[in-house]
Amino acid sequence: MIEHAEAIVPAGVARLQVKLARTWLAAGAWREAQVYAQRAQWWDKGSSEPPELLAAIRGYTVVLLGRLDDGRAELAPQLQVAFGKAPYEVVNRENPISEMISSPHRVDCAVAVVAADVGVTAELRDQFAVALAIGASIGIALTRISHAVREVELDLGPDFPDVPVVRAGSGDEIYELADRIPGWIKSQGAETECTQFRALLMTPEDHSPPSTMIDFGEHRRTASVLAELPGAAEDTVLVLFEVSEAVSVMAGARFVCELGSGVVTRIVK
The missing domain is CATH 2.40.30.10 (Translation factors)
Incomplete structure (x- = not known):
């Protein structure tokens, strides 16, 4: 009887986690849905529902890199709005390296916010190196750039060739950045x-x-x-x-x- 009760408790907790995951998913919050689905799978490894739910949760994480005072705080909510209902979560943390390594979610794309009058810093190169090491795609959103300036030379060095650069000063440019990011993301490898x-x-x-x-x-x-x-x-x-x-x-x-x-x-x- 006790063994039967011990089996019921994890299954009940798993059902609650699945219910919460579906609630978050219906609200468009795929990251929260994923967390609860993973918890459900941990509580009841024999159930087929949590893995099926995890497979149905599609979403991508975009982490912003660069210096805080180069426009990251302003760009984060604007880029999130530009994605609309598409399953992209824009993450802006004080320490991007710690976020890329310690986050429970896969980082699909790392976008560096670079001020045109500052350029690429040694700090940003470190952040790029971590992004590449964990398999994330990288790109640059260029801020503080005059419309009269057609091109800006960015010295990325030989370690980061062919990094796409998109202006992100006006609303139209931020929408273009949101349109471009899905094309930068690499497909996941096989286990x-x-x-x-x-x-x-x-x-x-x-x-x-x-x-x-x-x-x-x-x-x-x-x-x-x-x-x-x-x-x-x-x-x-x-x-x-x-x-x-x-x-x-x-x-x-x-x-x-x-x-x-x-x-x-x-x-x-």
């Missing part, structure tokens, strides 16, 4: 069964343990830390993990462990 992978994390405050439990949401594995190297930007670290049992993941997959939140950057073997 691969592996035992070793590299991942990017924020540098942990304490010394990394030799092993840790990694939680991918659907899967949990004990993993050994085989190596640590400096990451794509300051305060990030690139870790080579080996899991105790093969797990199916893809580049860009997100997880949580004792070292913090991380993003798989490459399947090794």
Whole structure:
């Protein structure tokens, strides 16, 4: 009788999570819907409803990069409005690198807000490096540019060739930016069964343990830390993990462990 009751509780919690996910989805809030659907799947792994619901939730995350005072705060709500009812979430955080690594949601596109009178900074190059490392597409929204100026030379360096640049000063230009972003986004790769992978994390405050439990949401594995190297930007670290049992993941997959939140950057073997 007790065992039966223990089985009912997770199933009941899962049904509540599914109901909340559908409510958020109906309201057009796909990120919240995704969170509740993932929770439902964790509570009741035997049910087919949460995976089917997750498959039906389509949405994309666009993170704004660059300096806060170059127009990010002003552009974020305007770009969100320009997307209309399309399933795109514009995210503007004080620390874009931490957001790209620690967010539970996949980052599909990183758009740098660059003031024409400032140009590309070393800080922005670090942010671009992290975006590319986690598999996000990148682009530039150019602000503070006079209509009389036809072209602006941006020194991105050899590491970031062919980055698309769109003006984002007027309303028409912001609508054009919203129209262009879907074409920049890459398709997701397929999951691969592996035992070793590299991942990017924020540098942990304490010394990394030799092993840790990694939680991918659907899967949990004990993993050994085989190596640590400096990451794509300051305060990030690139870790080579080996899991105790093969797990199916893809580049860009997100997880949580004792070292913090991380993003798989490459399947090794």
